[in-house]
Amino acid sequence: MANNKKSPTQVEDTGHVWDGIRELNNPCPRWWLNSLYLSGLIVIAYFVLYPSLPLVNDSTKGLLGWTQIGEYKEDLAKVEARRAPFEDKLSAMSVEEILADQEMLNYSIGSSKVLYGDNCAACHGTGGAPAEGAGYPNLTDDDWLYGGTVHDVALSIAKGRAGNMPAHEKLLKTEEVDQLVQFVIDSSNGVANEAGLALYNAKGCFACHGADAKGIKQMGSANLTDKIWRFSGEEDQIRKTILHGVNDATDPATRVAVMPQWSEKMAIILEARAYAIADGDDPSEIDWADELDGTEAERLTETEIKKLAVYVHQFGGGL
Ligand code: HEC
Ligand code: HEC
Structure with a gap:
């Protein structure tokens, strides 16, 4: 503390007096002044170490070379490094295998929430139950149009679906x-x-x-x-x-029910494997160069579709 232990008569005043009360001219406390100087020093240190002065298209870089986007990329790389072993393992697994492996199932479900929210919830509703009357199938009941095995669900997602029922207005009395x-x-x-x-x-x-x-x-x-x-x-x-009818192009009043295709490539892979198994052949012997020509459209990757298939299957899977 500075000199404010002095009696008021020993302190210089500013010459201002109101109703007999003098305004004293005490110096600022030392601790206060020191913190002011210290904060000035910190500002200078930050100024030199971090990006600070805005320039026309850029800013000064700072001695540390720190950037916000750089920090974000480092964090992202850490998350990806943690995920990598799971992602590698997933890419080699079938949807049935994922379903039977609790650890991989938990991982898939955990990382599907955002995927589902970004790509599916707009039509099917968060949690798989669409708004009443919106015309999208409910994914949480045990009633599946295209089958409810995890393979069927994966195929629905990969291939896309559009049911077809002809209009019967002209065919019936x-x-x-x-x-x-x-x-x-x-x-x-x-x-x-x-x-x-x-x-x-x-x-x-x-x-x-x-x-x-x-x-x-x-x-x-x-x-x-x-x-x-x-x-x-x-x-x-x-x-x-x-x-x-449903999706009958000849009738303007038809119901429209189209599930977009998310991966033509994955649809071909899933169907070829299913055919091979049905024929008693070994699916690992399929010649993929024959089945795929590299031009297949992919809006979601194979791993993403596998994750979503087990996630959606958990909503209300079954046969
Ligand atoms: C543009 C709207 C739309 C989006 C986006 C959409 N779907 Fe669909 N989905 C549909 C419609 C419509 C059907 C029903 C098709 C039919 O009636 O033939 C359907 C059917 C399905 C089925 C089959 C249901 C059954 O009963 O067999 C599954 C599974 C499914 N969607 C999952 C998904 C997943 C997972 C996503 C996100 C990757 C997704 N859908 C994105 C509209 C959509
Ligand atoms: C060419 C195949 C086809 C024919 C023929 C057909 N349907 Fe359908 N029907 C469908 C499909 C596919 C759906 C489901 C559409 C969807 O969700 O994409 C459907 C849906 C329906 C629904 C809606 C059910 C619900 O749960 O909301 C009714 C009702 C129906 N059909 C009745 C009939 C009747 C009655 C006939 C005979 C006059 C008939 N259908 C002929 C394919 C057909």
Whole structure:
């Protein structure tokens, strides 16, 4: 502390007096002045060590050569180094193997959240449940258009999907449409409707939805016998699907249901492997140079699709 232990009469004043109170001219405390000088020194040190003076297109570099982007890149490199062993291991694994390996499964799920948020949530909703009536399939129920094995899910993502149901407006009489709507409602409630079933078969619905009306996964045709609706269980909405179909380019009122393709390359790989296994061949002997010509479009990498497939499979996987 400076001289402020002196009695007020010993201290010089500024000459200002208000109502008999003199304004004293005490010097600033020493500790205060020292901190001021020290902060000045720190400013100079920073000024010299770090980028400081803005120039026209750039700034002075500073002796340490530090940059914000450099620090970010170093941090990123550290994260990538930690991930690298997992990423390498993933690239050699099939989706079924990932599902069976708890550590790799946890890693895949952890790193899929952002991938899913960036690429899928806009249509399928965060967490896999889209907004009511938005026209996108719910990924959290156990009802899959194209199959719910992890392989089916990976193929849906890689290949993209677009169900096809022709508009029936010109093919059916009004009473027939009414009867089919009733048949679909009855089927979902487990109520037998013989006349409706006969019409369902006569009008060719069975060719896509199956003789049991449970849907055929190769076509992505909806199961008509459960209470999980692809579009809606409302009578007028069922009528709309029958009249205008799905993705029928000849009908402007058709429902549009298109899942974008995320990797043509991965779709070819998954399908070729599945065919080889179905034929009793060893998939490791597939000649990829024959299957792939290097021009296949890829919006997500193979590893990204594998991660997303196990992630989505966890929402509501099954057969
Ligand atoms: C532009 C909207 C859109 C985006 C983005 C999108 N999807 Fe889809 N997805 C759809 C539609 C529409 C369908 C249903 C296609 C049909 O009805 O034939 C679908 C179907 C699916 C299916 C098959 C569901 C079943 O029941 O078999 C899966 C799995 C799927 N999407 C996962 C994803 C994942 C993972 C992503 C992100 C990489 C994604 N989707 C991005 C619109 C989208
Ligand atoms: C060429 C194949 C094909 C034919 C023929 C066909 N459908 Fe479909 N149908 C589909 C597909 C595929 C979907 C699912 C579309 C999607 O989600 O992409 C569908 C969806 C539906 C739905 C919507 C179900 C829901 O859960 O919202 C109804 C209802 C339906 N079909 C009824 C019929 C009836 C009745 C007939 C016969 C008049 C018929 N379909 C003929 C392929 C077909």
